[in-house]
Amino acid sequence: MGTDVELLKQLRGSILMLVNNRHVAQQSRADHILLWRMLQDLRFSIGESELITICQDLADRGFLKYEESRDKDQHGRPTTRVSLYKLQLTPAGRDLCEGTTSNPAIYI
Amino acid sequence: MTALQLVGDGGMLKWIRNLLYPGVAGVMIAITLGIIDLLKSSPNAGVELLKSWGPGFLLGLLAIAVVGTFLDKVTSSWQSSVDAQQQVAVALTQLAEKDDRDRDRMVTETQYMMQRMEQTHATVAAVAAAVGRIEQRMSLKDAG
Numbered sequence: 385m386g387t388d389v390e391l392l393k394q395l396r397g398s399i400l401m402l403v404n405n406r407h408v409a410q411q412s413r414a415d416h417i418l419l420w421r422m423l424q425d426l427r428f429s430i431g432e433s434e435l436i437t438i439c440q441d442l443a444d445r446g447f448l449k450y451e452e453s454r455d456k457d458q459h460g461r462p463t464t465r466v467s468l469y470k471l472q473l474t475p476a477g478r479d480l481c482e483g484t485t486s487n488p489a490i491y492i
Numbered sequence: 493m494t495a496l497q498l499v500g501d502g503g504m505l506k507w508i509r510n511l512l513y514p515g516v517a518g519v520m521i522a523i524t525l526g527i528i529d530l531l532k533s534s535p536n537a538g539v540e541l542l543k544s545w546g547p548g549f550l551l552g553l554l555a556i557a558v559v560g561t562f563l564d565k566v567t568s569s570w571q572s573s574v575d576a577q578q579q580v581a582v583a584l585t586q587l588a589e590k591d592d593r594d595r596d597r598m599v600t601e602t603q604y605m606m607q608r609m610e611q612t613h614a615t616v617a618a619v620a621a622a623v624g625r626i627e628q629r630m631s632l633k634d635a636g
Contacts, residue, residue, distance in 0.1 A: 398604070405603040411596045418597065425601050 390491075395428060395438055397491040400447060403471050404481040416450075416468040439468055445489070447477035524559040531556075 402422055406414055414422075420435050430438075442448035449472055455465040479485045480492055531538035545551075 405600045
């Protein structure tokens with residue numbers, strides 16, 4: 385349990401750092417699929433739904449914002465699958481990445 | 493230069509023929525295109541015009557058919573070529589965008605790894621400094 389919590393804190397920090405790096409480099413805002421791929425490249429073992437949950441958690445904490453859409457099936461009916469687009473940091477998220485502030489729940 | 497030389501050698505005659513044939517062909521195409529336009533805009537007037545030509549009527553129809561078929565083939569070929577070029581352009585654009593996305597992703601990941609390495613380096617340096625201080629205190633105690 386302890387390890388899971390530590391990993392979660394590490395993941396939160398890594399997500400914020402990756403999003404911040406793209407912002408600093410003036411790259412296009414990532415979607416959750418791109419973020420997921422980057423985390424996998426960096427050897428984080430994380431599922432897609434788990435990543436979405438963490439992003440929602442970061443948004444709830446006021447560090448991250450994005451646009452969300454519910455995918456549709458072949459008949460045009462909304463499914464339970466959610467996609468996150470245009471991920472970007474809030475000013476509070478940038479402060480965290482720049483070390484201006486800190487949060488015990490997030491390892492930067 | 494006699495007329496026989498002109499015809500026999502074929503020099504001047506060949507030159508005139510080479511000049512004449514494309515000219516006549518061009519005029520014929522221009523006339524045919526004009527008739528096609530006329531037939532499209534006002535079919536009755538076009539038919540009347542062809543009839544007034546007499547024996548040239550059938551020739552005119554033939555020319556229209558031949559040139560029309562030729563133009564159709566040229567247009568079709570040209571359209572195919574344009575379509576193919578568009579498909580190649582789209583494919584190249586997608587490839588370039590994919591390359592850009594991959595490059596951007598790698599840049600982000602590399603920056604992240606460098607940041608983590610710097611953090612690790614700072615942590616190791618801090619630990620080394622702490623160990624150094626402990627060693628110094630221990631050596632002071634031993635000396636004391």
